Amino acid sequence: MNRSEAKKRAVELVEQMTVEELASQLRFDAPAIERLGIPEYNWWNEGLHGVARAGVATVFPQAIGLGATFDEELLKEVGNVISTEARAKYNFQSADGDRDIYKGLTIWSPNVNLFRDPRWGRGHETYGEDPFLISRLGVNFIEGLQGDGEYLKTAACAKHFAVHSGPEALRHHFDAKATMKDMWETYLPQFEACVKEAKVESVMGAYNRTNGEVCCAHGYLMDEVLRGKWQFEGHYVSDCWAVRDFHENHKVTSRPEESVKLALEKGCDVNCGCTYQKIMDAYDEGLIDKELLKRAAVRLFTTRFLLGMFDETEYDKIPFNVLECKEHLNLASRAAKESMVLLKNDGLLPLNKDKIKAIGVIGPNANSRAALIGNYHGTSSRYVTVLEGIQDYVGDDVRVYYSEGCHLFGPKTENLAKDYDRLSEAKAVAANSDVVILCLGLDETLEGEEGDTGNAYSSGDKKDLKFPPSQIKLLETIAAAGVPFVVCSMAGSAMDLCFADEKANAVIQTWYPGARGGWDVAKLLFGEYSPSGKLPLTFYKDLEGMPEFEDYSMKGRTYRFLEKEPLYPFGYGLSYADISVESAQADTNDFTKAAADGLKINVKVKNSSNFAADEVLQVYVHVNGTKDEVLNTKLSAFKRISLAAGEEKTVEIDLGAYAFTTVDDEGIRSVTGNGADIYVGFSQPDSRSAALLKAAPVKISI
Numbered sequence: 001m002n003r004s005e006a007k008k009r010a011v012e013l014v015e016q017m018t019v020e021e022l023a024s025q026l027r028f029d030a031p032a033i034e035r036l037g038i039p040e041y042n043w044w045n046e047g048l049h050g051v052a053r054a055g056v057a058t059v060f061p062q063a064i065g066l067g068a069t070f071d072e073e074l075l076k077e078v079g080n081v082i083s084t085e086a087r088a089k090y091n092f093q094s095a096d097g098d099r100d101i102y103k104g105l106t107i108w109s110p111n112v113n114l115f116r117d118p119r120w121g122r123g124h125e126t127y128g129e130d131p132f133l134i135s136r137l138g139v140n141f142i143e144g145l146q147g148d149g150e151y152l153k154t155a156a157c158a159k160h161f162a163v164h165s166g167p168e169a170l171r172h173h174f175d176a177k178a179t180m181k182d183m184w185e186t187y188l189p190q191f192e193a194c195v196k197e198a199k200v201e202s203v204m205g206a207y208n209r210t211n212g213e214v215c216c217a218h219g220y221l222m223d224e225v226l227r228g229k230w231q232f233e234g235h236y237v238s239d240c241w242a243v244r245d246f247h248e249n250h251k252v253t254s255r256p257e258e259s260v261k262l263a264l265e266k267g268c269d270v271n272c273g274c275t276y277q278k279i280m281d282a283y284d285e286g287l288i289d290k291e292l293l294k295r296a297a298v299r300l301f302t303t304r305f306l307l308g309m310f311d312e313t314e315y316d317k318i319p320f321n322v323l324e325c326k327e328h329l330n331l332a333s334r335a336a337k338e339s340m341v342l343l344k345n346d347g348l349l350p351l352n353k354d355k356i357k358a359i360g361v362i363g364p365n366a367n368s369r370a371a372l373i374g375n376y377h378g379t380s381s382r383y384v385t386v387l388e389g390i391q392d393y394v395g396d397d398v399r400v401y402y403s404e405g406c407h408l409f410g411p412k413t414e415n416l417a418k419d420y421d422r423l424s425e426a427k428a429v430a431a432n433s434d435v436v437i438l439c440l441g442l443d444e445t446l447e448g449e450e451g452d453t454g455n456a457y458s459s460g461d462k463k464d465l466k467f468p469p470s471q472i473k474l475l476e477t478i479a480a481a482g483v484p485f486v487v488c489s490m491a492g493s494a495m496d497l498c499f500a501d502e503k504a505n506a507v508i509q510t511w512y513p514g515a516r517g518g519w520d521v522a523k524l525l526f527g528e529y530s531p532s533g534k535l536p537l538t539f540y541k542d543l544e545g546m547p548e549f550e551d552y553s554m555k556g557r558t559y560r561f562l563e564k565e566p567l568y569p570f571g572y573g574l575s576y577a578d579i580s581v582e583s584a585q586a587d588t589n590d591f592t593k594a595a596a597d598g599l600k601i602n603v604k605v606k607n608s609s610n611f612a613a614d615e616v617l618q619v620y621v622h623v624n625g626t627k628d629e630v631l632n633t634k635l636s637a638f639k640r641i642s643l644a645a646g647e648e649k650t651v652e653i654d655l656g657a658y659a660f661t662t663v664d665d666e667g668i669r670s671v672t673g674n675g676a677d678i679y680v681g682f683s684q685p686d687s688r689s690a691a692l693l694k695a696a697p698v699k700i701s702i
Contacts, residue, residue, distance in 0.1 A: 001151055001306060003233060009310075010301035013038075014294050022293040023279035025300060026264075028237075028272040029101070040099045041304070043237065043270055047082045047107040047145065047154070048125060048376040049514070050332075054093075054102040056381050057085050058328040058515075062374030063111065064492045065339035065511035067127030067536035068573075070616040071640045072140045074335060079144020081328045082107070083154040087315045088322050105307050107145055108157045108204060108237070109376075112138045112190045113165050115493075115537050116557050119549050120166035121447045121460030124374055124492020124512065128536025129558040129570060131186055132635050135193035142198035151308035152201060153315055158194040159204035160239055162221055163187045163211075167549050168450035168460045172242075173249035175209040178552045180667030185630070186554050192230060201234040201303055205268065207242045214250050216242045217266035227267065235299040238263065241273035257282040264288055269296040324381055329516065336520035338614065338640075341509040342531035342574040343497065343539075348484050348505035350527025350576060351435060358399040360433030361387045362426050362478065363440050364408040364471065365490040370443035372517050374492055380515030386439050386488060389518030393526060401429040405438075405478075409446060409468035420470070423477055430481040437525065438478050438504075440471045441490035443512075464543060465496040472499075479503040488521065494539040498567060509535070530576040530613035532640070534683075539568035559684060560630040571635065571684045572692060577613035579643060582606050584680035584698040586655075591702045595660040595671045601700070603651045603680055607643040614642050617651060620684050620697070621659045625674035628662035633677075633684060653680075677701050 014022070016036055024031050025038075032040040046052035049060040060066065060078055069075075086107060093103045112134050115123035127134045138158065147153030163176045163183065178187060194200045203226060205216035213219060216238040226232045246252050246259035253259045256278040263271065265288075270276075282288050304310070322328070342349070351359075365371035367387040373380075384392070391400050404413055405426040411419040430436050446468070448460040466472065478485055479499070487500040487507045500507050508531070510521055524531055538559050540546070545564055547556055554561045559570035582604040588594055603617060619637035623629045636659035641651055660676055663669045681697025683689035690696040 001308070003302065003306065006305035007298065007302045009305050010298045013301055014297045017297065019283060019290055019293065020280060022290065022297050023276070023283065025297050026270055026279060026293065027276050028270055042099060042101045042104050043106045044272060045086065045102050045104045045107050046109060046376050047086060048109045048111065049374065050378045051082055051085045051089060052102065052376045052378045054089055055379055056323055057378035058324050058332050059373055059378050059380045060332045061336050061339045061514045061517065062124050062492055062512035063127060064124040064536065065513060066335060067133065067137060068341055068511065068533040069335060069338035070133070070534050070638050071338055072136050074338060075137045076140040076144040077331055078335060079141040080147070081331055083145045083147060084318060085323055085328070086154050087318045088320055091316060091318060092320055105309070106155045106157065106202065106303070108159060109145070110138050110141050110156070110158065111160070112158050112194060113160055114186060114190070116165045116554070117549055118465055118494040118537070118540060119462045121168050121462065122166070122449055124447060125376065129538060130536065130560070130635050131189040133536060133638070134190040138190055139193050139198040142194055142200050146199070146201065149314050151313045151315070152306045155201035155303050155307060157202040157204050157237065158191055158200045160206035161191055161203050161215060161226070162206065163552060164206035164208055164215065166461055170550070171207040171450060172245045174550070175212060176552045177211055179665070181663050181665050182552065182554050184667040184669060185663040188225070195226065195230045195232050201306070202237055203232065203234065204237045204239055205242060207239050207245060209250055214246055214252055216268050217246065217262045219266060222267050235269040235303055236267050237270045238268050238272050243268065243271050243275040244273055257285060257287055261287040264292050264296060269299045332514050332516065333520055336513040336517045337524070337529055339511055339513065339533045340521070340524055340531055341533040341535055342506070343509055343568050344501055344504065344507040345574055346505045348435070348486065349525065351525050353394055353398060353526055356398050356434045358401060358433045359390065359394065360401045360429040360436040360483070361390055361439070362403050362405045362429055362436055363438050363474065364404055364406055365441045365443070366402065366437070366439035367404070368443065370445065371439070371441060371490040372512060372515055374512035375444040375448050382516060384516040384518035386437065386518045386521045389520070389522035390437065390525070392519065393522040401433055403429045405474045406470040408443065409470060411470055420473060423474065426474060427477060427481060430478055430483045433483060436478055436483050436485035437488060438475065438485050439488045439490055440467055440475060441495070442492065447492055462493065465494060465540065467495060475499060486525065494537055496542065497539060498541055501567060527576060530611055531573065532575060532614035532616065534571050534573040534616050535568055536570070538562060538566045538570045541565070541567045560632055560634055562632065565688050569684060569686055569689045571618050572689050575613050575615060577607055577611040577643070578609040579605060579607045579613060579615045579682070580695060581681050581698050584700060586678065586700050586702060589702045591660070591673070591675045594676070594702055595657055598657040599655050601653050601655060601678070601680060603653060604648070605641065605643065605651060606648040607646060610645045612644045614640055615682055616640050617653060618681060618683065619653060619655055620679040621655070622677045623660055623662055623673035624676060626662050626672040628664045628672050632686070633679060635684070675702060
């Protein structure tokens with residue numbers, strides 16, 4: 001069904017509604033209107049990395065892990081699986097009259113905010129710190145969610161619009177101030193791609209203000225940009241209870257009725273929260289009229305018609321048995337394998353099972369289900385922790401010892417015990433092992449959303465980059481034991497890994513690898529596959545020189561504007577294979593032509609090892625002859641490739657004309673340079689990456 005037909009049907013239906021009925025349909029928990037044949041509908045569903053909060057579903061790696069895959073095709077397949085499982089659930093739930101929260105077809109994902117500061121607790125919900133990477137992965141994920149059938153398979157939602165990335169503790173009254181250059185260079189490109197390329201059906205506003213205006217009633221962002229410049233035709237949803245913040249926290253209005261008026265006038269169509277329960281009061285006061293309600297209702301019912309909610313669709317027969325089916329679980333495993341980043345390896349990895357008699361698995365995340373799943377997750381029918389994955393992999397051939405080692409963040413694991421009550425056990429495990437796998441990190445109780453149950457720091461943000469003191473003590477203890485050891489950092493953000501980098505034999509960033517990710521960690525450790533994930537964000541050595549968390553300027557933040565050497569750079573990741581870029585040639589050296597049409601690069605790559613592996617070709621650009629270019633370089637193309645042992649081949653990669661544009665101080669994107677340096681390799685062209693990889697990208701100048 002095309003949008004014009006859906007809108008026509010929506011208009012006809014909405015015209016039959018009373019004012020009271022119209023008001024009821026703008027709530028996220030819209031009741032039934034039986035006389036018009038409209039069932040109740042709850043707009044709130046989640047699908048960040050699997051259908052969430054509605055029972056059993058395939059649980060993929062957390063979004064930041066999906067970001068580390070640098071795999072557009074994978075993201076589209078993941079989105080497709082999520083929408084398939086959402087439809088299966090919708091089919092049996094609605095047939096049973098179950099139209100509760102988290103059971104609809106409007107999926108409030110993906111989170112395409114930019115992970116600008118490593119302290120932000122919700123950063124693991126994003127795809128990283130680079131607007132180009134986020135846009136490519138976000139577009140493909142949305143296309144997978146929405147499908148290419150006659151009807152929308154599900155309706156995706158790009159959130160949180162815009163200029164939103166903490167602090168969580170301040171979000172309900174915070175004003176994020178950003179220059180027009182930062183807005184259009186950093187904070188808006190991914191949203192623009194989601195709207196203009198992926199045709200995302202909905203956009204969610206943020207809690208905070210941006211440059212003085214509340215994001216769920218923002219004249220510039222919502223009217224001038226979203227519906228004006230970008231011609232967005234879908235519906236706009238508030239973040240949950242964000243409209244209440246207008247009068248309670250932002251103080252831009254004085255009472256709920258005024259907040260209703262402001263939100264509806266600026267184009268917020270559906271309210272997640274309670275404030276739109278005051279619509280009739282605002283109407284009775286004369287603050288709003290029926291036409292304003294009809295405009296929002298038409299947009300919402302257009303989406304419902306596009307989803308085929310009042311018709312038979314090609315998705316109605318998707319069966320219950322697709323949930324957690326073998327094909328979907330295999331895709332989750334593939335995603336986990338592609339997401340893990342090998343940060344250090346002195347040759348210890350991959351482990352040889354035949355040469356190990358005993359392996360020690362230690363740490364608060366070693367046998368933790370919470371460390372597998374991140375937040376906004378579904379329920380798995382089976383979980384496989386790292387400990388269990390290693391036990392399953394080695395079977396009876398190798399003795400596996402285990403110690404929790406310490407509490408995730410507290411001083412002890414047993415209330416009545418003395419501090420560090422598992423440390424002696426951890427020492428004994430290390431002393432009796434040939435190698436130790438030390439699983440440190442966080443989970444959703446330590447990094448997450450403000451207000452999440454159990455957040456250790458109430459806001460969910462990190463105070464610094466350090467592991468909790470209990471884990472630091474454990475790490476130092478294992479390092480002093482003199483046994484070869486691998487650190488697995490199970491976290492959704494950049495941690496201070498300086499000590500681990502210095503002392504450990506190997507360091508792996510596993511993120512939150514999904515419900516059964518323990519198997520994939522074990523297979524990586526024992527060389528069943530080569531690591532191929534790349535960091536989607538910078539791992540800093542410390543926070544020295546980092547701007548204040550509340551400062552939204554990009555100076556000194558992320559790899560594009562970094563002014564000091566990182567520990568592990570954006571785009572970095574090691575392999576077990578020895579793969580190199582032998583040469584790279586562009587099909588033109590004419591900058592004017594490239595800036596108009598883009599160019600193609602032929603890249604000759606070679607695997608000199610006997611290890612088959614994936615790699616991620618990365619292309620970075622720096623435009624010359626203009627003051628408007630970013631400080632360093634910017635990711636402008638990437639492509640995941642596979643090479644057999646000893647294979648050599650030529651890969652073609654497209655570099656779009658967008659790469660040669662820059663953004664001026666007024667926020668205008670155009671071609672202002674007169675040439676460009678292009679870098680093609682398996683990392684960005686910074687000196688730290690070159691030192692770590694012992695290879696630098698090939699440079700092409702046009």
